[in-house]
Every structure is written in C-alpha cells, then in structure tokens.
Amino acid sequence: MKLTRHDIGGELISIITKGMYADPKDALREYVQNGVDALAETISIKIRHNTISITDDGHGMDKIIMRKAIRVGISDKNPKKSVGFMGIGIYSSLHLCDKLVIYSKTKSEKPHQLTLNFADIRFDLENQKDQKIDSLSELEQQIDLQTLLENNIEFTELEDFEFPKTGTRIEMLGLDSNFFGTLSKYEEVSEYLERVVPLPFSPEFSHGPKIQKYILDVCRKHNAVFRTIDLLLDINGNEQRLYRPYKDSDYRDKSHPDDFPLEPKFYELNSAEGFLGLAWGCLNNGRRTIPNGKVRGFIIKKHGFTIGKREDLIIHYGRPTYFNRYVGEFIAVHPKLLPNGPRTDFEHSSIRTTFYGVLQQTAIKFNKVADEYQEHQKAEEDLFSAIEKYNEITAQIEFFQDNGDKLLDFFQTLNTISITLKKKLDAEKLVGGNNDKAVETIKGINGLLEDIKSYLDIKKNKKKKPTVRNNSNTIAKIITPNSVKPSEPSAENLIEVIQMIGLELSSDLKTIINIIDEKFIKSLSLSREDYIKKLNDLREDIEEIYESE
Amino acid sequence: MTSTQTSPSSFFTDHARKDLIRRLWCKPLIKSLSDTLKKKLIYIGLPDIEALDVLEWIDYLDKVIAFQCSSYKKGEVIDVAKLDGLLQSLERQDKLKSGFVYQGWMEDIMMGGISERGQTYSQTDFLKVYNLDFCSNILVPRQIYNERGKIIQYITKLDVIDKFLEYELVASNQGKGEKFIMYITVNTNSFEGDLSEIKDSCVRKYLKKISDIKKPEVLATRQLKAYCFAMLSERFKKYDFQVEFLPPVFYYGTNYPNKETRKLQPHRMMTFTILGSRRKAEEPLFNQDCQTFLNNKFIFATDKVISCFNDEKFITENDFDPDIQKIIEGSYSFQKLWK
Numbered sequence: 028m029k030l031t032r033h034d035i036g037g038e039l040i041s042i043i044t045k046g047m048y049a050d051p052k053d054a055l056r057e058y059v060q061n062g063v064d065a066l067a068e069t070i071s072i073k074i075r076h077n078t079i080s081i082t083d084d085g086h087g088m089d090k091i092i093m094r095k096a097i098r099v100g101i102s103d104k105n106p107k108k109s110v111g112f113m114g115i116g117i118y119s120s121l122h123l124c125d126k127l128v129i130y131s132k133t134k135s136e137k138p139h140q141l142t143l144n145f146a147d148i149r150f151d152l153e154n155q156k157d158q159k160i161d162s163l164s165e166l167e168q169q170i171d172l173q174t175l176l177e178n179n180i181e182f183t184e185l186e187d188f189e190f191p192k193t194g195t196r197i198e199m200l201g202l203d204s205n206f207f208g209t210l211s212k213y214e215e216v217s218e219y220l221e222r223v224v225p226l227p228f229s230p231e232f233s234h235g236p237k238i239q240k241y242i243l244d245v246c247r248k249h250n251a252v253f254r255t256i257d258l259l260l261d262i263n264g265n266e267q268r269l270y271r272p273y274k275d276s277d278y279r280d281k282s283h284p285d286d287f288p289l290e291p292k293f294y295e296l297n298s299a300e301g302f303l304g305l306a307w308g309c310l311n312n313g314r315r316t317i318p319n320g321k322v323r324g325f326i327i328k329k330h331g332f333t334i335g336k337r338e339d340l341i342i343h344y345g346r347p348t349y350f351n352r353y354v355g356e357f358i359a360v361h362p363k364l365l366p367n368g369p370r371t372d373f374e375h376s377s378i379r380t381t382f383y384g385v386l387q388q389t390a391i392k393f394n395k396v397a398d399e400y401q402e403h404q405k406a407e408e409d410l411f412s413a414i415e416k417y418n419e420i421t422a423q424i425e426f427f428q429d430n431g432d433k434l435l436d437f438f439q440t441l442n443t444i445s446i447t448l449k450k451k452l453d454a455e456k457l458v459g460g461n462n463d464k465a466v467e468t469i470k471g472i473n474g475l476l477e478d479i480k481s482y483l484d485i486k487k488n489k490k491k492k493p494t495v496r497n498n499s500n501t502i503a504k505i506i507t508p509n510s511v512k513p514s515e516p517s518a519e520n521l522i523e524v525i526q527m528i529g530l531e532l533s534s535d536l537k538t539i540i541n542i543i544d545e546k547f548i549k550s551l552s553l554s555r556e557d558y559i560k561k562l563n564d565l566r567e568d569i570e571e572i573y574e575s576e
Numbered sequence: 577m578t579s580t581q582t583s584p585s586s587f588f589t590d591h592a593r594k595d596l597i598r599r600l601w602c603k604p605l606i607k608s609l610s611d612t613l614k615k616k617l618i619y620i621g622l623p624d625i626e627a628l629d630v631l632e633w634i635d636y637l638d639k640v641i642a643f644q645c646s647s648y649k650k651g652e653v654i655d656v657a658k659l660d661g662l663l664q665s666l667e668r669q670d671k672l673k674s675g676f677v678y679q680g681w682m683e684d685i686m687m688g689g690i691s692e693r694g695q696t697y698s699q700t701d702f703l704k705v706y707n708l709d710f711c712s713n714i715l716v717p718r719q720i721y722n723e724r725g726k727i728i729q730y731i732t733k734l735d736v737i738d739k740f741l742e743y744e745l746v747a748s749n750q751g752k753g754e755k756f757i758m759y760i761t762v763n764t765n766s767f768e769g770d771l772s773e774i775k776d777s778c779v780r781k782y783l784k785k786i787s788d789i790k791k792p793e794v795l796a797t798r799q800l801k802a803y804c805f806a807m808l809s810e811r812f813k814k815y816d817f818q819v820e821f822l823p824p825v826f827y828y829g830t831n832y833p834n835k836e837t838r839k840l841q842p843h844r845m846m847t848f849t850i851l852g853s854r855r856k857a858e859e860p861l862f863n864q865d866c867q868t869f870l871n872n873k874f875i876f877a878t879d880k881v882i883s884c885f886n887d888e889k890f891i892t893e894n895d896f897d898p899d900i901q902k903i904i905e906g907s908y909s910f911q912k913l914w915k
Contacts, residue, residue, distance in 0.1 A: 073667075073674065075660065075664075075676065075677075076660065076677070076679070076693045076695070078660065078664065080664065080667065082667075130668060188669060189668070189669060190668055190669070191669060191670050192670050196668055198664070198668075211694065211695070261674060263676070263695040263696065263698075264641060264674075264676045264678075264695070264697075264698055265696075265698045266674070
C-alpha cells in the first residue's frame with residue numbers, strides 16, 4: 028500500500044514529545060545525553076532569565092549529521108555506544124521554548140546552525156485544531172509532519188568566528204514562563220541532574236574512587252562502555268560543578284552522628300546472554316535506614332543515565348529494611364538493554380527479563396550481606412553484654428558464697444550465657460578478635476561455674492569453705508582491670524551494728540538477729556558493697572532514734 | 577516594594593570622548609592587571625545594552641555580570657533582551673566564558689538581593705573590574721517605596737559601593753581574589769552633598785581653598801572630586817582594602833537644556849579610577865597623598881586625545897604626565913601590592 032505525506036500528521040510530534048518529556052528538566056537530560064554521545068568531557072548548562080544554553084566539547088556535528096538530527100524516530104546512533112538512539116530527543120523542548128538553536132562544529136568543517144521554530148510549530152498545530160473545531164479544515168488540508176517541519180526548520184552555514192570551538196551548543200530561547208520557575212531553582216535542577224546524568228563521584232563520598240575504579244576495571248574487562256562527564260551548572264550566575272549525589276554525610280543524622288558507609292560490596296551481573304553489568308552498594312554501619320531519603324536504596328543506570336526510580340527496586344529486595352540501609356547502583360551495560368522513551372524502565376524484551384532475574388539474585392546477595400552484618404553486630408553486642416554480666420557476677424561471687432539462692436541464680440545466668448556464646452561461635456557469627464574474646468569468656472564462665480558448684484557443695488555438706496580457684500578472678504581482671512574494691516565497712520554484719528550502738532545481745536537474740544540478717548538484709552543486697560551500705564544506713568537510722576530520745 | 581527615579585537616558589548616548597576614555601584610559605589599566613595576575617577579569621557593572629566597554633575590553637574579560645534597567649523614565653522601554661543576546665553571542669563565539677544580566681536598578685538588586693526577573697544576586701568570583709557608569713549624581717538617593725506608596729528607604733550610589741565592598745571582602749576572605757579596579761562615572765553638574773561629613777583635614781583644607789571659585793559647576797566638579805576621595809577612601813578602609821585613586825578623568829557628555837541659562841550645555845562628567853587591594857596582615861596602611869591628588873589637574877578627554885586639564889584660571893592645579901602606562905607603573909598599588 029502506498030502512503031503519502033498526508034498519512035503522517037504534524038500533530039504526531041507534539042503528542043510524542045508531550046508523552047515522553049513530562050518534566051521540563053527532561054529536555055536538559057536529552058541535550059546532555061547528546062553531548063555524552065558526542066564523547067564530550069565537559070558540558071556546561073547555563074540557565075538565564077528565559078534562555079538555556081547547553082555547551083559541550085564533544086566531536087560536534089558536520090553538515091550531514093546535523094541534517095540527520097532533525098529526523099523523527101530515525102537515528103544512526105549505536106545503542107551499544109550511545110545513550111540516545113530513538114531520534115526524538117532534539118524535539119524534547121518543543122513545548123518548553125519558542126526557538127531551539129543548535130550550533131555545531133567539527134574539527135574539519137566550518138560551523139553550522141540549525142534553528143527549529145517551536146513557537147511556529149505549536150502555532151500551526153493550534154491553528155489547525157481551531158480550524159477543526161470550526162469544521163473549516165478538510166483532511167487533505169491538515170498539516171502533515173514533513174511540511175510542518177520543513178516550514179519551521181532552518182539550516183545555516185556559519186563562519187568560523189561565529190562558533191569557533193569544536194563541539195555543540197544548544198540554545199533554548201524564549202523559555203515558557205510556566206517552566207522558568209522550576210528551571211531557575213538551583214537545588215531542584217541540580218538534584219535532578221545529579222540523579223540522571225553520568226557524573227563522577229563527589230569528593231565527599233569516601234568510597235567514590237574505589238567504586239569508580241571497580242566500575243572501570245570491570246567494564247574494560249568486558250569491553251563495555253562506561254564514561255562520566257564534568258557537568259557545570261550555572262543558574263543566574265551561580266555556577267557549580269555537579270557530582271553524583273552520594274556523600275558520607277547521607278548516612279548520618281543528629282541522633283546518629285557517627286554512622287558511616289561500610290566498604291562497598293561489588294557484584295558482576297552475568298547471565299547466559301553475557302555480561303549484563305555490575306552492581307555496587309555501601310551499607311550503613313549503624314544497622315539503620317539511611318537518613319537521606321533521596322539517595323538511599325539502589326537505582327539502575329544505563330550509560331550513566333538513570334532508569335526509573337529508586338523505590339522501583341524495593342520489590343526485588345523483598346522488604347525495604349535492608350534496601351534502605353544501602354546506597355548503591357545497578358549499572359547496566361548490555362547493548363540490548365534499551366531504555367524506554369521516558370527512561371522509566373527498559374523496553375520489554377527477553378534480555379530485560381534476564382536482567383531483572385539477575386538483579387533479584389544480586390539483591391538477595393546484598394540482603395545476605397546486610398543480614399550477616401546485622402548478625403555479626405548482634406553477636407558482638409551479645410558478647411559484650413555477656414562479658415559485662417560475667418564481670419558483674421565475678422565481682423559478687425565471694426560475697427554470696429553462703430547464699431544458695433543467689434548462687435543458683437548466678438549458675439543459671441552464666442550457663443545460659445555460655446550456651447549462647449557457644450552457639451554464636453559455632454554459627455561463626457563472631458569475627459576477628461571477638462571470636463577470641465568469646466572463647467576466653469566461655470573459659471572464664473566455665474571456671475566460675477565450677478566455683479559456684481563448690482560453694483553449693485560446701486553449703487550442702489556444711490563443710491568448711493574450700494580454697495576457690497583463682498580462675499574467675501584472673502579472667503575478670505583481664506576483662507575489667509579497673510574493677511572497684513568495696514570500701515571497708517564499720518560493721519560487717521547486723522550483730523556488729525547492734526553492738527556498735529551499745530546494745531547487749533544474748534546468744535538467743537544473736538541467733539535470731541543472724542537469721543534476720545541472712546534472710547532479709549544479706550539476701551536483698553546486690554553486692555557486698557550494697558550490704559555494707561545497708562548495714563550502715565540501718566545503724567545511722569537506729570542511732571538517730573536514740574539521739575532523738 | 578516599588579521604586580521610582582528619573583535619570584536622563586541621554587547620558588547613556590555614546591560619543592567619541594567616552595570611547596576614547598574606554599580605549600586609551602581604562603583598557604591599558606585592565607590589561608595591566610590581567611597581565612600582572614595572568615588571569616582574565618570579571619566585569620561587574622552597567623555596560624548599557626550596547627555593552628561597548630565590554631566589547632572594547634573583551635580580550636581581558638572572562639565573565640560579565642551586567643545590571644540593566646528596562647526603563648529609566650516613565651514610558652521608556654529598554655530592550656534588555658538585546659544585552660542578553662549580545663552576551664550570549666560572545667559566549668557562543670568563545671570570547672566570554674559567561675555573560676549574565678540582572679534586570680533592574682543596581683541599587684534595588686544590590687540592597688534587596690533580587691532582580692526584577694527574580695534572580696538572586698550572587699557574587700562569588702574574583703579578579704574584578706567594576707564599571708559603575710552611574711552617569712547621574714552619585715549623591716542623589718533612589719527612593720524605595722512600599723506597596724502603599726510610602727517611601728521606606730533612600731539608597732545612594734555610595735550605599736551600593738559599600739555593598740560591593742562587603743561582597744568583595746567576603747570573596748577575599750574565601751581566598752577568591754583580593755585585587756580589583758573600580759571605575760565610577762558620575763555627573764558633576766552640581767554638588768548636593770554635605771561637606772560637613774568630611775573629617776579629613778587635608779580634604780577640608782582643599783575645600784576651603786576652592787571655595788572662592790565663582791562658577792558653580794566648576795566648583796561642584798572639584799567639590800565632588802574631594803568628597804568622593806574622602807568618602808570612598810573611608811569606605812574602602814572600613815572593609816580593610818588598600819585604596820589608591822588614579823587621576824580622575826573629566827569629559828563633556830552629551831548636551832542638555834540648562835533651565836537657568838536656557839542654552840544647551842554639555843553634562844560635566846567625571847570618571848574615578850580606584851585600585852583596590854585587600855590589606856594583608858602586617859601590611860602598612862597606604863595613605864595616599866591627598867594634596868597631590870586634589871591639586872593635580874584632571875585628565876581631560878577630547879574626541880581625539882587625553883591631556884591634563886584645568887577649566888578654572890583662578891586656582892592653580894598641577895600638571896603631570898597623562899600617559900596612563902606611566903601612571904599605572906608609578907602607582908603604589910602596581911609597585912607594592914599587585915606584583
């Protein structure tokens with residue numbers, strides 16, 4: 028079937044660009060993308076009152092390439108090497124500005140200028156709509172795409188002085204005032220660009236150089252393309268160099284000022300269909316959600332440009348707990364993984380399915396790392412709390428050697444601690460020096476348990492006090508060298524308290540007092556120090572009664 | 577907040593004398609600073625929509641921050657976009673790294689921090705050439721009104737200079753440069769300041785000496801010369817800058833109808849050239865010889881040459897070599913501070 032130019036209406040270009048570039052900042056991304064594809068090293072974006080200019084130092088476009096740039100839906104770009112390949116990006120600012128002017132120069136040719144009169148294109152299309160409403164236009168009279176573009180695109184040859192440097196400059200003139208508000212907010216625009224453009228790591232992210240090296244090494248090994256660009260953003264005179272958005276400070280907040288990113292974890296993303304890309308992630312050392320919600324989690328990048336949003340990937344992690352403790356990226360490099368128009372995902376294909384499968388497996392690995400880290404941290408905390416408890420009991424054991432209930436209580440506590448630590452050791456939850464500490468503590472606990480058994484036996488057999496091994500004390504000293512000795516009491520037991528007040532006690536009363544002392548004062552005391560304190564308090568109270576009388 | 581001001585746009589008409597000053601007086605100095613520091617400068621000022629000074633000095637400039645009103649008087653519309661376009665074409669031609677226009681009155685933008693276009697003023701760069709081509713009387717305040725039409729503030733050009741020095745101090749504290757040239761062009765047809773504000777005895781002595789001058793406009797020119805020397809020196813020192821005035825340039829501007837004489841008469845214009853350098857710790861304060869500065873003749877620009885000038889026969893003013901290169905090289909700043 029033969030088609031004519033009237034079969035493709037001019038409205039098509041408006042419909043496509045409106046759908047693909049909903050955010051006015053998307054046009055910046057599209058034009059930066061052209062610079063990246065032109066192998067630019069530096070790109071500068073200047074946003075003025077109602078003008079935006081994007082200048083790159085790439086290889087520029089000669090006359091033929093510039094002619095091809097105006098094509099709709101046709102692109103010479105190789106998806107393996109280039110980010111843009113759809114042949115539509117040049118029209119991304121159709122609804123944003125009145126005029127798009129492109130200046131470009133290659134090393135060997137004179138510069139050229141391409142002017143796209145977007146205001147006229149929009150006017151022609153609006154005019155046509157009005158005529159349709161008024162039933163004034165016939166089908167054959169409706170403007171076709173070819174005519175619409177022919178009428179509103181101009182090509183001009185320039186002299187060298189008019190655009191002397193190799194590269195391309197895109198000027199968006201007559202910016203719609205509705206968009207100027209958004210585009211003049213530095214923070215908003217820089218945040219967007221930091222998210223979507225292939226930028227180097229910030230000097231404020233300590234693992235940046237290591238990650239960058241890994242990415243480059245792996246991509247080189249697989250003959251894959253990965254580049255970053257220097258991007259300068261100048262909005263109304265405020266010029267700054269932009270970086271990827273990650274910083275060590277993202278991991279901290281007021282409540283946790285010492286949190287930091289742990290060493291990055293790296294994974295290659297391989298499948299039967301070849302090398303798909305790689306992933307990196309830095310976990311928060313604090314086992315907490317990373318406070319900066321704008322960067323936490325993982326994101327997909329293709330040629331450095333972001334695909335979709337961070338929150339899109341949570342589903343692959345099962346639950347957000349570990350996801351939100353990471354900052355990381357999945358860097359896709361497989362040439363057949365093609366981003367869709369609005370860059371919200373990849374185009375549906377078998378390689379996309381494979382990619383997400385591998386991503387999910389990698390997400391499990393990241394989850395496992397987070398889980399193991401959490402277990403190690405918990406085990407470490409348990410170890411330190413066990414050591415603390417062990418030291419506490421060690422300090423009290425001699426004082427309570429005659430208190431059967433207390434000794435049984437100690438025995439049970441120490442036994443539980445010992446079992447828990449053994450389990451942690453067997454499960455290899457403790458690493459490095461903590462492993463040795465746990466072994467040492469178990470050894471000490473076992474000795475202490477032996478001591479408790481001896482005390483209980485003595486009590487049972489009413490034999491004299493055995494010579495207790497020094498084992499427990501020695502270990503206690505190793506762990507807490509500064510353990511405090513109780514201060515010397517003025518009274519050692521309740522009988523002495525009464526005698527110090529000056530009361531005479533018969534032997535029967537002494538026996539009764541001794542029982543009261545054992546059952547109500549000594550057993551309620553937490554330690555020898557506590558016991559002595561209680562006795563002294565009691566003495567002072569009694570003395571006060573006497574004095575008041 | 578709104579503001580009004582009448583300022584004759586005819587001042588801004590370019591003419592051969594202005595061109596001569598730009599080319600033969602200002603440019604060698606700008607070149608000298610740029611060469612000495614091996615860096616291009618940043619232009620901050622009022623270039624007018626033709627930006628003729630920017631075009632003349634372009635080889636020594638890196639960036640242009642321009643202030644431009646869209647209207648100086650009721651009913652007048654100035655095409656600010658023309659200046660936008662010009663700066664953009666200079667960027668495109670790789671002659672400038674960046675060109676940028678703040679639309680509105682410089683006083684409003686500097687004191688309020690925001691332009692008519694909603695652009696926030698920021699000044700973080702270094703190595704500057706200020707071209708404050710005020711062309712009006714430096715002492716006439718701009719009135720700032722609130723929404724109900726009540727005057728809430730008076731701002732003079734001196735306040736604006738004060739603000740620039742404050743920014744310059746911040747920039748130099750951040751290690752972003754410590755040397756600059758400031759050109760200030762003012763109308764000296766009359767003097768409306770308060771001479772009692774001047775404390776410097778040397779300047780007061782000079783004012784006494786010239787008080788016998790009969791022609792009011794001739795007197796006003798010298799009063800303004802003395803007033804600006806005293807007041808600006810004070811301001812520079814307040815912000816810890818060494819300040820040195822090169823001889824002021826006097827020239828006749830475009831004609832205007834004098835209401836008293838009922839004749840067309842040229843505006844009497846004067847351009848101050850000030851060298852500013854951040855004073856370093858332990859560096860002695862440079863006190864310029866007031867007598868020499870005030871008692872020297874003006875530099876005079878005709879359509880063709882620059883020479884020494886005295887339009888008052890009743891007072892003696894000293895001759896000197898008006899060669900700008902020699903003046904620069906003989907200056908304290910060049911010899912002691914810029915090298």
